[in-house]
Amino acid sequence: MGWDGIPWFVEGTAASEETLRLVVEAAACGGEGIVGPADLLVTALDAPANAVQVAPGAMVAKRRASTGGGNQSYAARMSTIEQVDIEPTNADGPRSDLIIARVEDPYGGETWPAPEDPAVGPYVFTRVIPDVPPGTTSILDVDPDSTAITLARVDVPMQTSVITGGMVTDLRQMARPRTHTSRRYLPGAWSTPDDVGPITDVWEIFPLGATWTEKVPEWATHAAVHVLITGLLHPDATEARGQLRVSFGEQQGAGMPYGITQSGRIAVQAGHRFLLDPADRGQMRDIDVEGIGTVEVAGVLQADSSTVLSLEVTYSQEPVRA
Structure with a gap:
């Protein structure tokens, strides 16, 4: 049979994960990014150190696994501020890192490790992608198959261990701008x-x-x-x-x-x-x-x-x- 047997929503049934991800995709009109305009803002710490902080918020990320069909997205939220470490640079020169929010779903056609308790995860993480080409604006430029959205780029000068606000470039986009x-x-x-x-x-x-x-x-x-x-x-x-x-x-x-x-x-x-x-x-x-x-x-x-x-x-x- 060509159709998934259970659409969203027929009373007394349980729709598939693929169908629920389709609902997210439809709600975002096929877009991906942050949900609210102030969500997941990356900034230097109030007392600058070798880290940045990510504000609470929510996001939509398009599923890019090769199996299970297209038109699917994940929705995720972060309820508290998260601090992310940035590796210092040395005399070899400056470095650019991307800060991303990524869904790592081991059951959706990607090769991520399963969590100890599949019922509670986690399956979504803030990640640092180090040493990307200078001026990079999207994780898709360096990893086109990533189920992730780009939050910021941190341009770290040579021999630097303290991240200041001027090193952080905001790269967020709205999932469904109005x-x-x-x-x-x-x-x-x-x-x-x-x-x-x-x-x-x-x-x-x-x-x-x-x-x-x-x-x-x-x-x-x-x-x-x-x-x-x-x-x-x-x-x-x-x-x-x-x-x-x-x-x-x-x-x-x-x-x-x-x-x-x-x-x-x-x-x-x-x-x-x-x-x-x-x-x-x-x-x-x-x-x-x-x-x-x-x-x-x-x-x-x-x-x-x-x-x-x-x-x-x-x-x-x-x-x-x-």
Whole structure:
């Protein structure tokens, strides 16, 4: 018979291990990595020594054994901080080590030793893969058959026994990252023209009304804000020069310059990718478009009935420290 006889879930039956691993694979949409954005973060010890620590968390790892079929993954969790030793380097030169979380299942087609008590394991471990090529970013680059996820790389200088924060590179990825994009449009909303340029000592909302308040998703760690304004009028040949930026809550994006010397209409844009404070998640935050002129440049840009503003906000969930 081609099908496994017992799907998940038929009352009074026991599905196979392969089917339960299929449930994990489906829940992660085929992805692998950490479950929460702060999970399994690798850092130097508070008092640096020849070790690193791994924060509690959970992960999904794709099963890569050659037997039993594909579309299977393992889910595992670590409930407490774990400390992992890093071997010192000597005069031979620097060394790079990968820190990984690996499932070692001796019953799933791989050659791991069985634990003394199969009922309690363990079958999942934090491992150090020593002396990988410099710049390595994934365990799959050095062991493509590993049922593991990559947490970090530790680059240890020559003759070093103490691991500091600057030696640790975070390589975590989300098993199922989330995103949400919203767009807003203000077409021809300025029957009375609104200028940018005359004010050169403070940022102002531009165009008038380009401000919104919205709730940040509970899961979001980053927000990318992009604004495009088309049809801004430069009414004469007096040079207009300044900057536009976007702001999110208490954070301000980088100013992006504009400049024009001929009369006519132009398009300008600005954007920024914000790392959200944990306090922002689930809260109402303001999103503004702002402008400022350049000192001793007299020209202006005007938003009028032919101007169209479009704003795009993309929230994403990515590995973070908290």
